[in-house]
Amino acid sequence: MSATNTAVQPPADAAAPVRHPEAPAPGEPVGSHYENCFGCGSGQPHGLHLATRAGEGVNVTAEFTVRPEHQGAPGLAHGGILATALDDALGSLNWLLRTISVTGRLETDYRRPVPVGSVLHIAAEVTAVAGRKIYATAVGRLGGPEGPVAVRADALFIEVKVDHFIENGRKEEIQAVMDDPDAVRQARAFEVNP
Numbered sequence: 001m002s003a004t005n006t007a008v009q010p011p012a013d014a015a016a017p018v019r020h021p022e023a024p025a026p027g028e029p030v031g032s033h034y035e036n037c038f039g040c041g042s043g044q045p046h047g048l049h050l051a052t053r054a055g056e057g058v059n060v061t062a063e064f065t066v067r068p069e070h071q072g073a074p075g076l077a078h079g080g081i082l083a084t085a086l087d088d089a090l091g092s093l094n095w096l097l098r099t100i101s102v103t104g105r106l107e108t109d110y111r112r113p114v115p116v117g118s119v120l121h122i123a124a125e126v127t128a129v130a131g132r133k134i135y136a137t138a139v140g141r142l143g144g145p146e147g148p149v150a151v152r153a154d155a156l157f158i159e160v161k162v163d164h165f166i167e168n169g170r171k172e173e174i175q176a177v178m179d180d181p182d183a184v185r186q187a188r189a190f191e192v193n194p
């Protein structure tokens with residue numbers, strides 16, 4: 001990583017994000033990018049099983065139900081788990097931009113404890129784009145989508161190619177994904193972004 005500008009706030013000359021014409025329609029579920037993802041995959045028994053839907057702009061909403069396996073302090077969600085929930089919702093914004101990007105920086109503010117059994121209502125949106133850098137923000141509320149803020153984050157995602165995963169992931173899991181031609185085709189299609 002070169003360290004020229006690693007801020008999570010966009011520079012003044014950043015562009016407004018554009019919703020991709022092939023993005024999921026508003027209200028449509030944004031499917032999991034990988035069934036073994038700890039954030040959104042169905043294949044992780046202790047995972048967060050985040051249910052994410054596309055918004056009308058370059059934004060998503062998601063719900064995360066905190067279970068006993070997500071505790072840090074007794075009866076409360078672990079802060080790293082809450083950061084994971086926001087990170088995963090932010091990662092879903094890839095489907096709105098139709099870009100593949102990974103988290104470079106995630107700055108999280110914890111405002112209220114989140115009890116086990118509660119539902120965290122997450123809203124995430126892209127705020128700006130500058131070259132490969134995608135600036136985004138997320139907030140998690142308790143009691144409903146308009147409830148009090150429990151946790152929020154600003155993030156900088158960096159656009160990557162599919163090769164980022166192929167070259168860096170453990171061979172077993174990469175091979176399993178590569179054996180599914182639909183998964184590879186879908187991922188490669190994101191590289192052709194008009």
Ligand SMILES: CCCCCCCCCCCCCCCC(=O)SCCNC(=O)CCNC(=O)[C@H](O)C(C)(C)COP(=O)(O)OP(=O)(O)OC[C@H]1O[C@@H](n2cnc3c(N)ncnc32)[C@H](O)[C@@H]1OP(=O)(O)O
Nearest residue numbers: 001002003004005006033088091102103104105158165187
């Ligand atoms: C067949 C298989 C299909 C699989 C299809 C799956 C697709 C589905 C993917 C969705 C996934 C989402 C899931 C949830 C979100 C995660 O959890 S993502 C996982 C956590 N994140 C990571 O692992 C990223 C690790 N970091 C890296 O790999 C590298 O540092 C990066 C981010 C790719 C950047 O490296 P690079 O491409 O060499 O870029 P580099 O030239 O160093 O930097 C470019 C610019 O970004 C800035 N920058 C770079 N890194 C950082 C940083 N960490 N902080 C701040 N600024 C940074 C640089 O300063 C530079 O700025 P300028 O000089 O242009 O001003």
